[in-house]
Amino acid sequence: MADKMTKEQRHRCMSRIKGWDTKPEMLVRRYLHSRGYRYRVNMRRLPGTPDIVLRKYKTVIFINGCFWHGHGGCRYFVLPKSNTQYWQEKIERNKERDIEKRIQLRLLGWHTIIVWECELKPKNRHTTLLALEQTLNKIFLLNNSVEVTAGYPVVEESIGIVAGKE
Numbered sequence: 001m002a003d004k005m006t007k008e009q010r011h012r013c014m015s016r017i018k019g020w021d022t023k024p025e026m027l028v029r030r031y032l033h034s035r036g037y038r039y040r041v042n043m044r045r046l047p048g049t050p051d052i053v054l055r056k057y058k059t060v061i062f063i064n065g066c067f068w069h070g071h072g073g074c075r076y077f078v079l080p081k082s083n084t085q086y087w088q089e090k091i092e093r094n095k096e097r098d099i100e101k102r103i104q105l106r107l108l109g110w111h112t113i114i115v116w117e118c119e120l121k122p123k124n125r126h127t128t129l130l131a132l133e134q135t136l137n138k139i140f141l142l143n144n145s146v147e148v149t150a151g152y153p154v155v156e157e158s159i160g161i162v163a164g165k166e
């Protein structure tokens with residue numbers, strides 16, 4: 001039977017079947033909400049339209065797909081065997097754009113946290129969400145206390161968990 005659905009429709013349909021709230025960003029949103037964080041989503045006014053914006057923390061969060069954003073060293077980032085060069089260039093451009101957005105956000109005074117999709121797989125999810133919360137708390141202290149910054153390590157803005165690592 002011919003598949004008459006557009007890609008977009010199919011995606012929407014599939015998401016509905018699987019439950020739209022299992023999307024990676026929903027995992028992060030639900031966790032943050034349950035921990036009392038308040039945020040806005042998909043803010044178009046900020047560079048890159050961040051997935052989650054925590055104004056109180058001057059922090060934005062992007063939940064990045066490992067393939068599209070070229071997650072280095074990740075087992076989910078594998079270039080297709082055909083049209084390899086095309087994909088490589090495309091993903092390089094995405095990565096450059098990500099860096100530009102991050103710089104623009106920084107210039108506007110925002111911290112950026114990247115959460116990779118692989119870090120939200122069931123095996124890593126708990127550690128990732130705890131690390132995310134810790135990072136937010138560190139950023140909050142850095143933003144709000146001069147004394148704490150002395151002798152405090154520079155905030156690691158990527159929470160830096162790679163899939164498969166214990």
Ligand SMILES: [Zn+2]
Pocket residue numbers: 066071074075076077116117118119163
């Ligand atoms: Zn990854």
